[in-house]
Amino acid sequence: MNEILLKVENFIYQILKEKSPPENVYHNITHTKEVVKAVEKIGRAENLNDDQMEILIIAAWFHDTGYVEKSKGHEELSSEYAKKFLMEFNFPKEKIDKITGCILATKIPHQPKNIFEEVLCDADIHHIGIKEFFDKSELLRLEKENREGERISNYKWLKENINFITKQKFYTKYAKDEFEEQKNNNLLKLQKKFKKELSKKNETSLKDEKIKVEKEKLKKKTENDKKADRGIETMFRNVIRTHVSFSSMADSKAHIMISVNTLILGAIITILARKLDTNPYLIIPTITITLISLTALIFAVLVTRPNITSGKFTKEDIFNKEANLLFFGNFYNMGLKDFTWGMQQMMKDKDYLYSSMIKDFYYLGQVLSKKYKYLRICYNIFMYGMIISIIVFAVFIAMNPATAELHDFIK
Incomplete structure (x- = not known):
């Protein structure tokens, strides 16, 4: 590993350790390392030389640093982190432009303009084409729930995943050969789960209507008790803490x-x-x-x-x-x-x-x-x-x- 790559890696570890909020259970150092590893595999398979790989690996390290502050528009913030850091070491401007271009290309929907951007885009979403996709999906779901402060139902999450995977495609030959088949398998599993959830939703909707009236009756009766219980629990929690x-x-x-x-x-x-x-x-x-x-x-x-x-x-x-x-x-x-x-x-x-x-x-x-x-x-x-x-x-x-x-x- 050359000197600049080592400095970049240390910087990313430091910034994610110090600034990454605890709710980022998916977009963290683990995801970043997985994308870097995927970039190395895809880039080598596409016969990129060491200078080209250096650009891609740096872009992969920086591509999600913006998540330490926000999720929407994090790509622009990530590119600013990369640009500011690399300029401090007098890194060549033409390479910096390629790196920031790669980072911005990861914005959904993907629209890569060159081989660098194609490799990083494929690496960023390669998880949709691996067997561990559903584990990754649950981490992303938990992160989104924590950020937005509300629970996402199985029905809604499955629907979002199906729409997302359907619209995504791999650009490099290696990614197509390595991930496309498993991506389709994951999509089929999602659709099967979605059909089951849709059936459950239709069955429970009638039951929900019947018990809704009963719940409203019980709500007024138990509301005061719940408030008292919450107050007591909060008191104990605070004093014990x-x-x-x-x-x-x-x-x-x-x-x-x-x-x-x-x-x-x-x-x-x-x-x-x-x-x-x-x-x-x-x-x-x-x-x-x-x-x-x-x-x-x-x-x-x-x-x-x-x-x-x-x-x-x-x-x-x-x-x-x-x-x-x-x-x-x-x-x-x-x-x-x-x-x-x-x-x-x-x-x-x-x-x-x-x-x-x-x-x-x-x-x-x-x-x-x-x-x-x-x-x-x-x-x-x-x-x-x-x-x-x-x-x-x-x-x-x-x-x-x-x-x-x-x-x-x-x-």
Whole structure:
């Protein structure tokens, strides 16, 4: 791989990692790598030379970068990303124009004007001609649902896929030979599924009309209950999320103290301990700072040390509503069958479910209280201990002026 291709690849990995939204489950680095790989296969099969392949591979890396900001019109944005990046490295303008032309050619409907654009267009939609098409299609469906904020029915999605594949064609000989047959097979499978969905839709439409009136009656009755339930669930979700964040903060602060005090103890062992035979007046200060660091380290470890429970419950606990199955420590030693039964019993009883959530929240608060208590002790020991250690060192050094020359000690 030449230098510019390596820089392009690293840049694409970086921009997709930093800017790509989480809903992009299809147009991500995996899809980009698959298109690059397809470009390499198709381009080599079309007997393109290394310079031509360089243009195509760069275009393939950049072709969907615009998706980090928007889906509609992403091709123009992708070409701007490519142009801006390549100009920084004084890449030849005629090659940049070909690269941006390839990227813009991937806009649906495809209208490629040369072999470069034909290769990239074929690579971009090669998934419609592979056996994994339906897996790719579901990822694209999920991405679209997340972006648009609404569910896409099977009927609508199958119809869109049939229309899309019917209008697409491959341009290069390699793509036609490699993907055309599987594309037609995928289209036939889509049409069979579509017919089944159409039949289901006709059957359910009558049922939907009958139950629509009943649903309207139930809607008013349950609306207030749902609002109350949503409010309660939102409250629990928010307070538990907040407390989990507090727990993470405590662990993070404890890790800082563990790292700092480990470094201090390491420095004492490797540096100060070797000086004690020639500087005996440093024994007491060294013991002082060692005890302080060790004590702070112990309390920091106590903050992060997990508390292990038995991990078992009985049927009596479930019937008496005493087992809290929302905490893993109460069930991790149980079999799947018993745990599933217990969860089903809890989900059937709203009062039992809410009481379990209350217990979970309460004990989480107890754990947090213990963590922050130890954390405060740890920081107090460290803060005041360091002050005391410095004073002790200063006093003992001052009391031994004949042997406490700072320059010689440091040396």
